Amino acid sequence: MDLVQLQRQLVDYKTSLYNEGFLDEQFTQLQELQDENNPDFVVEVVSLFFEDSERLLNELTKALEQQSVDFKRVDAHVHQLKGSSSSIGAQRVQKVCIAFRNYCEEQNIEGCVKCLQQVRHEYSLVKTKLESMFQLQQQILSAGGSIPM
Amino acid sequence: MAVDETQFHVLAVDDSVIDRKLIERLLKTSSFQVTTVDSGSKALEFLGLNDGNDNDEDVGVNLIITDYCMPGMTGYDLLRRIKKSSCLRDIPVVIMSSENIPSRINRCLEDGAQDFFLKPLQLSDVNKLRPHLMRT
Numbered sequence: 001m002d003l004v005q006l007q008r009q010l011v012d013y014k015t016s017l018y019n020e021g022f023l024d025e026q027f028t029q030l031q032e033l034q035d036e037n038n039p040d041f042v043v044e045v046v047s048l049f050f051e052d053s054e055r056l057l058n059e060l061t062k063a064l065e066q067q068s069v070d071f072k073r074v075d076a077h078v079h080q081l082k083g084s085s086s087s088i089g090a091q092r093v094q095k096v097c098i099a100f101r102n103y104c105e106e107q108n109i110e111g112c113v114k115c116l117q118q119v120r121h122e123y124s125l126v127k128t129k130l131e132s133m134f135q136l137q138q139q140i141l142s143a144g145g146s147i148p149m
Numbered sequence: 150m151a152v153d154e155t156q157f158h159v160l161a162v163d164d165s166v167i168d169r170k171l172i173e174r175l176l177k178t179s180s181f182q183v184t185t186v187d188s189g190s191k192a193l194e195f196l197g198l199n200d201g202n203d204n205d206e207d208v209g210v211n212l213i214i215t216d217y218c219m220p221g222m223t224g225y226d227l228l229r230r231i232k233k234s235s236c237l238r239d240i241p242v243v244i245m246s247s248e249n250i251p252s253r254i255n256r257c258l259e260d261g262a263q264d265f266f267l268k269p270l271q272l273s274d275v276n277k278l279r280p281h282l283m284r285t
Contacts, residue, residue, distance in 0.1 A: 026269050029269070029271065029272070030171075032272075033171075033174045033175065033178060033272075038174065041174060044170065045167060045170050045171060048166050048167050048170060049167050052165075052166060052167060076220075079218065079247075080165065082247070083165055083167075083168065083247050083268065084165055084167045084168070086247060086268065086269055087165070087167050087168055087171055087268065087269045088167065
């Protein structure tokens, strides 16, 4: 595939991520903060998000497996995940977190377990999609092209 | 004609590693010098208030921006500690929160916060900081 085709593919891919609600305006803000002096800013922030989310998902799994679930603790973790997903524009993850917090407030264990499954799913989707997008970007850069914004 | 080259120093407090990175980039883009810490107690330590006594050290911070929800000391607790300190009370404090709770916002503003921003922080919010800055 030539450079122009790759760039076209990237633009289409990004557009689809916004259209399907995986990313929102906040992700655009992140890209606008990247420049020649900070060329890896977006990848760095997103990598931090991946690490942090994986930690939180593990904590949530453990917390919900307890005999007596500490809903405050569960809520605290979900609050963090909601915050970080909002900060990078991972809209679908953020939306599940909102529902998740409601179940925590109701102390509804079934609802929480269901939300954990959903949030894991949404997280894994957005992670795959962002990684594909970064790969495409890398291909373009390696071919000597620039990233269309 | 002298050009004012003072670079303002902002202390940013947030327990989220993602948000610290974001705030740092936002502030640096706006030409601020930035120090980030992950808790209220580390903020107080940096400001010279670690042993409960007021150190008269000039730590050169022109503004403090802090997250509200943090484990241990909240942003509100930090605000109160700063306003109680004779050498720190004049440093403007701005609070950020992901939650839009009017009573929370009002309480912070009443207790001395200069401004309150909803997260995620935008460049337009950072641009609103300059009028609040203190010249040391």
